[in-house]
Amino acid sequence: xxxxxxxxxxxxxxxxxxxxxxxxxxxxxxxxxxxxxxxxxxxxxxxxxxxxxxxxxxxxxxxxxxxxxxxxxxxxxxxxxxxxxxxxxxxxxxxxxxxxxxxxxxxxxxxxxxxxxxxxxxxxxxxxxxxxxxxxxxxxxxxxxxxxxxxxxxxxxxxxxxxxxxxxxxxxxxxxxxxxxxxxxxxxxxxxxxxxxxxxxxxxxxxxxxxxxxxxxxxxxxxxxxxxxxxxxxxxxxxxxxxxxxxxxxxxxxxxxxxxxxxxxxxxxxxxxxxxxxxxxxxxxxxxxxxxxxxxxxxxxxxxxxxxxxxxxxxxxxxxxxxxxxxxxxxxxxxxxxxxxxxxxxxxxxxxxxxxxxxxxxxxxxxxxxxxxxxxxxxxxxxxxxxxxxxxxxxxxxxxxxxxxxxxxxxxxxxxxxxxxxxxxxxxxxxxxxxxxxxxxxxxxxxxxxxxxxxxxxxxxxxxxxxxxxxxxxxxxxxxxxxxxxxxxxxxxxxxxxxxxxxxxxxxxxxxxxxxxxxxxxxxxxxxxxxxxxxxxxxxxxxxxxxxxxxxxxxxxxxxxxxxxxxxxxxxxxxxxxxxxxxxxxxxxxxxxxxxxxxxxxxxxxxxxxxxxxxxxxxxxxxxxxxxxxxxxxxxxxxxxxxxxxxxxxxxxxxxxxxxxxxxxxxxxxxxxxxxxxxxxxxxxxxxxxxxxxxxxxxxxxxxxxxxxxxxxxxxxxxxxxxxxxxxxxxxxxxxxxxxxxxxxxxxxxxxxxxxxxxxxxxxxxxxxxxxxxxxxxxxxxxxxxxxxxxxxxxxxxx
Ligand SMILES: [Zn+2]
Numbered sequence: 001x002x003x004x005x006x007x008x009x010x011x012x013x014x015x016x017x018x019x020x021x022x023x024x025x026x027x028x029x030x031x032x033x034x035x036x037x038x039x040x041x042x043x044x045x046x047x048x049x050x051x052x053x054x055x056x057x058x059x060x061x062x063x064x065x066x067x068x069x070x071x072x073x074x075x076x077x078x079x080x081x082x083x084x085x086x087x088x089x090x091x092x093x094x095x096x097x098x099x100x101x102x103x104x105x106x107x108x109x110x111x112x113x114x115x116x117x118x119x120x121x122x123x124x125x126x127x128x129x130x131x132x133x134x135x136x137x138x139x140x141x142x143x144x145x146x147x148x149x150x151x152x153x154x155x156x157x158x159x160x161x162x163x164x165x166x167x168x169x170x171x172x173x174x175x176x177x178x179x180x181x182x183x184x185x186x187x188x189x190x191x192x193x194x195x196x197x198x199x200x201x202x203x204x205x206x207x208x209x210x211x212x213x214x215x216x217x218x219x220x221x222x223x224x225x226x227x228x229x230x231x232x233x234x235x236x237x238x239x240x241x242x243x244x245x246x247x248x249x250x251x252x253x254x255x256x257x258x259x260x261x262x263x264x265x266x267x268x269x270x271x272x273x274x275x276x277x278x279x280x281x282x283x284x285x286x287x288x289x290x291x292x293x294x295x296x297x298x299x300x301x302x303x304x305x306x307x308x309x310x311x312x313x314x315x316x317x318x319x320x321x322x323x324x325x326x327x328x329x330x331x332x333x334x335x336x337x338x339x340x341x342x343x344x345x346x347x348x349x350x351x352x353x354x355x356x357x358x359x360x361x362x363x364x365x366x367x368x369x370x371x372x373x374x375x376x377x378x379x380x381x382x383x384x385x386x387x388x389x390x391x392x393x394x395x396x397x398x399x400x401x402x403x404x405x406x407x408x409x410x411x412x413x414x415x416x417x418x419x420x421x422x423x424x425x426x427x428x429x430x431x432x433x434x435x436x437x438x439x440x441x442x443x444x445x446x447x448x449x450x451x452x453x454x455x456x457x458x459x460x461x462x463x464x465x466x467x468x469x470x471x472x473x474x475x476x477x478x479x480x481x482x483x484x485x486x487x488x489x490x491x492x493x494x495x496x497x498x499x500x501x502x503x504x505x506x507x508x509x510x511x512x513x514x515x516x517x518x519x520x521x522x523x524x525x526x527x528x529x530x531x532x533x534x535x536x537x538x539x540x541x542x543x544x545x546x547x548x549x550x551x552x553x554x555x556x557x558x559x560x561x562x563x564x565x566x567x568x569x570x571x572x573x574x575x576x577x578x579x580x581x582x583x584x585x586x587x588x589x590x591x592x593x594x595x596x597x598x599x600x601x602x603x604x605x606x607x608x609x610x611x612x613x614x615x616x617x618x619x620x621x622x623x624x625x626x627x628x629x630x631x632x633x634x635x636x637x638x639x640x641x642x643x644x645x646x647x648x649x650x651x652x653x654x655x656x657x658x659x660x661x662x663x664x665x666x667x668x669x670x671x672x673x674x675x676x677x678x679x680x681x682x683x684x685x686x687x688x689x690x691x692x693x694x695x696x697x698x699x700x701x702x703x704x705x706x707x708x709x710x711x712x713x714x715x716x717x718x719x720x721x722x723x724x725x726x727x728x729x730x731x732x733x734x735x736x737x738x739x740x741x742x743x744x745x746x747x748x749x750x751x752x753x754x755x756x757x758x759x760x761x762x763x764x765x766x767x768x769x770x771x772x773x774x775x776x777x778x779x780x781x782x783x784x785x786x787x788x789x790x791x792x793x794x795x796x797x798x799x
Contacts, residue, residue: 025326028296029073029086031308033269036095036205037102040313042138044168044345045130046338049313051101056316058109060323061087069223070114071262074288077301089113090290090308092227092265094122096206099216106221115216116227116265116290119249123210127203128231129184130172135204136191137168138345140352143195145562145758159758160751161349165342176233176268184232210256217257225263225290226250233268235275242278250287265290269308279304294334295327312337356757356764357394359452364396367760368447370464371457372403378677379483382543382566383457384409389567389753400447402438402463412447414438416463422785430521431785432491433460439468440790443475443797453760456480460493460515466532467786471794473536474774477763479756481541481564484674487529488554490522491515494607494672501526502553530555531781537774539763541756543675544696562759565699566675567752568684570743572653575686575736576661585630585662587645592726593628594620595663597656597678598670599649601634603641609669609692612715616667617643619719624726629667632659660685664732665725666707669718670694683707684743688735690721706739774798 040048049057061067070088089106091098094117106113121127137143137158147167148155152174156167175187208216217224226249228234234242250261264282266274269292282289282304289304297307309330314322314337322333356365367390371383383399390397399411417438426435442448454476456469472478484493490505492513500506506523533556540561542548548563582589596602596613603610621627621643631638632647640646650656660666666682668691675696682689683700689707691697692714701707708725710717725732776798782791
């Protein structure tokens, strides 16, 4: 092999290895690999060393080691002679900072280095796709709440820092294993387009251009090697393409630098990334093949499998300690450094994520929730939890209610102002809530006037005129969380098997369903709702995909819909000791205890399918006579039944968590549900559930993972599923762990607030952009009964 072109320091001038070395192994010759020398911003792969730390590391090398050019070290190895303490510095990829930041420091310490250049990237603005992915996902730029890659049949939520890091890591991994070189640019531009980013992306980490490359190569300290053309996993390519990567990248470099290129660093560098064929190609041309196997050098050294060790962003003392360790000690320090990657990224990313809680002037964002907050059902509880989570996040989040709030709530009440002259006619004709005037006048209320966003919750509690929605949504960004189907049907909160809401209602099969009608006004109510929605600007949130799909097929379908699952306090609803829980509740320690929780009691509440639970219990008792059922949430005067323990409704969540923890199985036969909190709470306490496939329940109970889902109203299947689990304590224990883990990943309150933040951002942006308008009603389209002075005043504000 020819003598290498740049040998700035003669061997005899170099210092001998330090006498104080910590053992033979730590003095074994070493090839170091760096990538970037710059101030690390987001450095997800930990490949960036700051100039200050690089300076300190070079000082350690100059003081304690024998720095030599890579090719000289390899020549020595070839001749069977390794000098202890020898170190060669190398760089991979070909970043501009190698020239701008690293070279001056190498010159300062007179330390030679070899730079492996990816020729196909030289002078490109987009640089390396890994850096672009990092820039897309990890820098906190505004992104839509979800990314779907249909060709991979995968999708990722993108709201929280954790979700973005997961998406980044998984997509990066997929790209690395799936795509040979040509696919990257298209994939990255597709991602940018899909995520609503401007195309023609410029890498945050610039690569060398030709001029910089030539200037870098002109330094007597620098040797240039090849890192291939495309920086793909070469083992993915066929033999001919591999040969091209080697031959053409070397020719390209030699033509520009006018000197031979004698070494090639495999992209990624682990043995699975280069093939036997590639080794053979290099051997034939007498080119050294440099890998990324984390080891020091020893003889004999196979010249197409030369190992290197990655250097991290360590300061001088940490680097010296790493250098002085043996290979096992260096591995341990490396692991410790890498283990900080995810927490560091998450901390940085959480700081950078768009936060709506504070406005540009530093004042908190004001959100006014318009709702009922009454009743002990899940909807009111969910709203209260969201408000608490938002306050914890820095929002000025408050509730304004049209009905008297329960004691202990600081909600502000507005007067629904039912017009007495209209009230009787509206009741007679089934014109639900058309007589209320108070909601038309909300625009003048201070809590609406100073709000940055209005968040409608349950509007059908009997206080809100449906026509108010249009005018209010013209004034403020508006988000509306639906808890049931009432907004998309003529009247009913749940249509069960009826699908007439898709086409216009009328001929209603069941006028008795809540909220109930005296006459069949459903067609007219449906038409009026449609008219209102066509003249409103709303962002719809549903707690389940089941409801979201219905909304998309409905009169609300023209508005964007986001699914945000309900959440619970997973710290309160956590598994408790079962024996203690049973002792506290006076439940038998050895019996099989099933249970359910519902307002009014699961056995008595018709919507919760009480009759089906009763039938299932009878069948289960045939095999297990001692079985006990906890009827939780029942009224104080609930009937006494054998084998049933009545536990009246409690607002004490600690007690409720104790109850869930005392049970063996949650039995849920609800007939209409969107996203029941009681199921979420049960799972969060590690209680597996058996349930009918009702509404959004199968999205909560993952069949086979944390419970079993059986067909709607099929008691036999439910009994079979329950028996299956009761006979298998091991399976139940596994499901219990899975339920808890799933709850922590899916139902946390801080996630809920973060997910709403993404929807708020969209609503605020859209209201500011005026892309989607909120047009005035055509003069004669609005029914006479609606055209009151209060309505007309609100309507006037649109102009
Ligand atoms: Zn590389």
